[in-house]
Amino acid sequence: MFSFAVVLFTVLSTLGHHAFCAAVRDIKPLVIWHGLGDSHSSPGMLQFQSEVKKMHPGIFVHSIYIEEDLKADQRAGFYGNVNDQIALVASQLASVPELSRGFDAIGFSQGGQFLRAYTERYNDPPIHNLVTFGAQHMGISDLPLCSAFDLICQIARRAARSGVYGEWAQQNLIQAQYYRDPDQLPLYLTANHFLTDINNEYAPPTDERNATYAENLASLQHLVLVLFKEDTTVVPKESAWFGSEAPPDSGLKDQSSSLQAVLDSNGMPFVSGNKPVQQNRTMIPMQMQPLYIEDWIGLRTLDERGGLTFATCPGQHMQLTGCWEDLVGKWIGGEYL
Numbered sequence: 001m002f003s004f005a006v007v008l009f010t011v012l013s014t015l016g017h018h019a020f021c022a023a024v025r026d027i028k029p030l031v032i033w034h035g036l037g038d039s040h041s042s043p044g045m046l047q048f049q050s051e052v053k054k055m056h057p058g059i060f061v062h063s064i065y066i067e068e069d070l071k072a073d074q075r076a077g078f079y080g081n082v083n084d085q086i087a088l089v090a091s092q093l094a095s096v097p098e099l100s101r102g103f104d105a106i107g108f109s110q111g112g113q114f115l116r117a118y119t120e121r122y123n124d125p126p127i128h129n130l131v132t133f134g135a136q137h138m139g140i141s142d143l144p145l146c147s148a149f150d151l152i153c154q155i156a157r158r159a160a161r162s163g164v165y166g167e168w169a170q171q172n173l174i175q176a177q178y179y180r181d182p183d184q185l186p187l188y189l190t191a192n193h194f195l196t197d198i199n200n201e202y203a204p205p206t207d208e209r210n211a212t213y214a215e216n217l218a219s220l221q222h223l224v225l226v227l228f229k230e231d232t233t234v235v236p237k238e239s240a241w242f243g244s245e246a247p248p249d250s251g252l253k254d255q256s257s258s259l260q261a262v263l264d265s266n267g268m269p270f271v272s273g274n275k276p277v278q279q280n281r282t283m284i285p286m287q288m289q290p291l292y293i294e295d296w297i298g299l300r301t302l303d304e305r306g307g308l309t310f311a312t313c314p315g316q317h318m319q320l321t322g323c324w325e326d327l328v329g330k331w332i333g334g335e336y337l
Contacts, residue, residue: 027058027335032048036109106332112133138289
């Protein structure tokens, strides 16, 4: 009787263990890419991972790194070649066994457009749901301010401002590689080799676009674009929603009512620009961007099948308090289909 009980207990325990493991394996893992000035295992990133694991017990979380050393990883957010970094990350993700069936992903600030670049260029293993917080999908038209004690940021900012479209800046300064000045779009199109590529923008007369990028982005189950309402770090903040400032010769300066109608039709509030010098510059929303209208990157396909969500967080850039929980609860930690 005792031996039977032991055997029964052993069998049930084994079955329970396998059931538990199966349940864990059915939860999609999470990949996160930190933002500018942060590192893969900073106290804030570790705390975020801990909170996600409490919300989704059993979830596997991988934090992307360019360098394993925390200070070197932080510096890599300012200095380096973005295209090389994304290739390195693609190799890194492919080497993690827990990610082999695909994963959900969260990109903080510039980590958002970098994860989108991974999706378009590689996507192996594939991303299922992608959530970007305050990303610069349509670039920035001003460089973020630095704190008084952040010497790495200050040096990078001064170097970028002195020649943002120069060859050295475009190869070595991260922010320069997604700098999109509406007053210098022809120069941007010829000098930039990162943002122009992942947005499938090319200088005339080139009209060939990478169809794989559109196919890969449209393969996402869902893309969630999060904008911070009071963001003054990302200029313009609407870049998080694929919005951009209209160039001076666009003819859109007096079309705010038309823009409002486009946004209203999608349940989106009209958000004015936040560039300090040109407060009233007209914003071009996603639905009026050529990359959306002509579906250069699969964004329109994704939107038309209901795979695109616009969300907002109150407060300044990357102030996540009170807004991340619902988004992570809804879009992260689901089971494989």
